[in-house]
Amino acid sequence: MPELPLQGVRVLDMGQIYNAPYATLLMALSGAEVIKIEPIGGEHLRARGEVSRSHGVPFAMLNSNKKSLAIDVRTPAGREIVVRLTADVDVFVENFRPGAAERLGLGARAMREKYPRLVYASGSGFGQVSALSDVPAMDLTIQAMSGVMSITGFPDRPPVKAGPAVADFSGGIHLYAAIITALLRQRRTGDGAHLDIAMLDSVIPSMASNIGMLYDEVQLPSPRTANRHGGLAVSPYNVYTTTDGFVAIIVVAERHWVSMCELMGMPELCQDPRFATAAARIDHMDEVDELVESWTRTRTRDEVFEKLRRSGVPSGPVRELSDVLADPSLRARGALQDLQHPIYGDVVVPHSPLRFEGEERVPIEASHALGADTRQVLSASLGMTASEIDQLMADGIIR
Amino acid sequence: MPELPLQGVRVLDMGQIYNAPYATLLMALSGAEVIKIEPIGGEHLRARGEVSRSHGVPFAMLNSNKKSLAIDVRTPAGREIVVRLTADVDVFVENFRPGAAERLGLGARAMREKYPRLVYASGSGFGQVSALSDVPAMDLTIQAMSGVMSITGFPDRPPVKAGPAVADFSGGIHLYAAIITALLRQRRTGDGAHLDIAMLDSVIPSMASNIGMLYDEVQLPSPRTANRHGGLAVSPYNVYTTTDGFVAIIVVAERHWVSMCELMGMPELCQDPRFATAAARIDHMDEVDELVESWTRTRTRDEVFEKLRRSGVPSGPVRELSDVLADPSLRARGALQDLQHPIYGDVVVPHSPLRFEGEERVPIEASHALGADTRQVLSASLGMTASEIDQLMADGIIR
Structure with missing residues (x-):
């Protein structure tokens, strides 16, 4: 040693x-x-x-x-x-x-x-x-x-x-x-x-993402995007309500979105022109968030997390500090x-x-x-x- | 070298x-x-x-x-x-x-x-x-x-x-x-x-303050205190509105409060039993914040900051990232x-x-x-x- x-x-x-x-x-x-x-x-x-x-x-x-x-x-x-x-x-x-x-x-x-x-x-x-x-x-x-x-x-x-x-x-x-x-x-x-x-x-x-945004031609309505992506450039990317708390979910790669659509029982979304590509989802961010939340809202935080975890979709339960300790x-x-x-x-x-x-x-x-x-x-x-x-x-x- | x-x-x-x-x-x-x-x-x-x-x-x-x-x-x-x-x-x-x-x-x-x-x-x-x-x-x-x-x-x-x-x-x-x-x-x-x-x-x-709070007998109504002290245990401690933005102000020592009362043109507050001690101010936090904001609200962000700076009261303008860069x-x-x-x-x-x-x-x-x-x-x-x-x-x- x-x-x-x-x-x-x-x-x-x-x-x-x-x-x-x-x-x-x-x-x-x-x-x-x-x-x-x-x-x-x-x-x-x-x-x-x-x-x-x-x-x-x-x-x-x-x-x-x-x-x-x-x-x-x-x-x-x-x-x-x-x-x-x-x-x-x-x-x-x-x-x-x-x-x-x-x-x-x-x-x-x-x-x-x-x-x-x-x-x-x-x-x-x-x-x-x-x-x-x-x-x-x-x-x-x-x-x-x-x-x-x-x-x-x-x-x-x-x-x-x-x-x-x-x-x-x-x-x-x-x-x-x-x-x-x-x-x-x-x-x-x-x-x-x-x-x-x-x-x-x-x-x-540590503000690299937000500094980067200042260089884009299109400026955001506010520099604060709550739990959405700092540049509103990824969707799903948010914190969603469940029956007993919240879950953070991000789709980094297209395969994550495909997995999510299947998990949510809506495989047809992957073909829908509003949601089929990363760019399309950004244009329909409110609808994407509403669809995702329609699924999370009736499930517990841990159920949502475990399902996404098994599918390899990046997500995490929003934990209280007492849970963490x-x-x-x-x-x-x-x-x-x-x-x-x-x-x-x-x-x-x-x-x-x-x-x-x-x-x-x-x-x-x-x-x-x-x-x-x-x-x-x-x-x-x-x-x-x-x-x-x-x-x-x-x-x-x-x- | x-x-x-x-x-x-x-x-x-x-x-x-x-x-x-x-x-x-x-x-x-x-x-x-x-x-x-x-x-x-x-x-x-x-x-x-x-x-x-x-x-x-x-x-x-x-x-x-x-x-x-x-x-x-x-x-x-x-x-x-x-x-x-x-x-x-x-x-x-x-x-x-x-x-x-x-x-x-x-x-x-x-x-x-x-x-x-x-x-x-x-x-x-x-x-x-x-x-x-x-x-x-x-x-x-x-x-x-x-x-x-x-x-x-x-x-x-x-x-x-x-x-x-x-x-x-x-x-x-x-x-x-x-x-x-x-x-x-x-x-x-x-x-x-x-x-x-x-x-x-x-x-x-980095959550030491908030972890500490979990050990107190009195629990906060919410673990989120916006811009107030994480344990609601200091006042003034907040972000206040000005004519053109926001200023963060904290009173760490009693002398800071004395300086602020003078700056705000209300030296009598230091004698007022609602505000004379750190403990009293915590009990009257909403009133303290309202008094401070009644002063900041009619001034520019930079004027408030420079006045507090000259008096040695901890404060800082809330800057946009573009200001920082x-x-x-x-x-x-x-x-x-x-x-x-x-x-x-x-x-x-x-x-x-x-x-x-x-x-x-x-x-x-x-x-x-x-x-x-x-x-x-x-x-x-x-x-x-x-x-x-x-x-x-x-x-x-x-x-």
Whole structure:
């Protein structure tokens, strides 16, 4: 069995909320040692998790397998500890607002001058170098400014956000990707890097279909096509009502349409000039959708899905999140794991989507209590004595 | 100036549509040599791009800086060429349906037996090892089955997909991330890997907020909260109407609310018991939204945004995609680049969101014509003579 892919990689993680913590979660779950540094009161997500479980669970989801240190980096002594800890790591990660790390004395320039091999990774909304870098960036506002909202939802309704935090997490996984890319070079040449990963940049490629539409001569009535194809260029392509929920169906190839007509008991549709070709169906999209729904409407979601599945027609039941979390196939695969969390109780947490088939996976270790590893790390990495640590704790500089 | 991070990395890319091609685009833009192998008629996205520009532009967006070979891998001679080319590369990437590469004789097991150092990367909807691996996976159906649709849209409307192809691209960037992670180990230990990256796994973490909500005792009336906070636990948090569009606004800290009350000319709201605290505002969310909109409704989108920006309140204009593509700050940053494409005309293409601040970027090279590099690669990598290549072309095995 090969060793873990990030074995030997050490990371100092000043990430908060979703963006950077997702990047460092994946590092920890690929075998890196991740030392998470939080303010004395805990980072925002942890602090909010003490008020409601609905924030505690996301904190648990994103902070498995990390060590926890609490340090007040606004104090010179606290900052000094972080600077000294950085000597021993390969990667320093932060997602403060651009400029904030510099003001704390922990900016990229100073750190890289001191440690030329360091991979200094910054996640932000618009980038470190941007005309918009002063604008506070949140998932909602990046969804607004990137165009994601403009293409999501119904033509007769205002723009609406994608439900998942697509901007935060797209930024987070691109941050991870950039870090490992820089590490590959660091191991080869010894060069460090300053990574500047913007959520805004990272979501743009995912709108490729919609961007393509802007180049067609015929423009759509609205950039929002609900569950229809983004360019209204495929039919059937929609979400259809069943007796107990919804099913998504797409016809990618003509053979899928032939199969559907047979399944629906209407083989004659394949000869009907209104429906016989992909182009004809696009011209009669409303009628196609009505025909398909006349079939789905009297059947259950799972019956429709299983029938289409057996015929090889691309389709999927619209599942509630609670269905997804209970999915036995995601558990069998190890994508989701049940955890008795010492702070948040019984929770489901994800393992890394980065799966090395046929290899052992890092066992999930529940997110640590705030400061659980402060003593161990300061003693092991900086050689501090127990009384030095006690003094710093008494002074409120560490916890 | 340090060398490019993926200098010296060679990739054989059998990717199609969005998922794997996005992963290999990022590899090419970080300095890897990417050899894209397509069927004789071109991969789906390229073939569709010949019919309409709306597909051609996405192909151009995702295939910059790759070499193009066309090979009929369903023939023994075609397959043999691919197997021989794999001897010289670090990474083999495919996003066929699970099992299809095996049936072509290009599966992970056979390839890794032959080339133990090879990083064999598979992208798919549900994973190579899954009870659902027979289900054809598309962005729409993964959005349905992952829960993304269930949390997107309006409480009084059916579930709706996120406009961007979040499943395809999340899968694609996780595929990239896994490949580089495996390369880091390959360079260290010589071990290859089989990467099994599922779109479904990859989107689950991005729903952390919504998953958290499932653990609260009070359940929401609908899992869809339109543009409001996913847990209805922050106010103001919404998209508001202006005279000429919409603006997203979030109050993260109390000082933001104080600033807003002053901006809106209603400083007394901060004392009003209905609005004085975060908890009170949540209890009076409809009234808060109405007050905010009474202010935004008579102003332009940009005026509202600039006022909030100067006050440090998180907000963002809801932009159309055409605004985003025309954004000078994205051009200044190099995130978007204008290109005179020899096939698709004047188009805008993204550069990699993986940005190494202060370093040179790989110049964008327009996506190559189908088979543009067949001769050069077969001659340089396999030592084929011109007449051997001519014969294979005459036989329709390569193009």
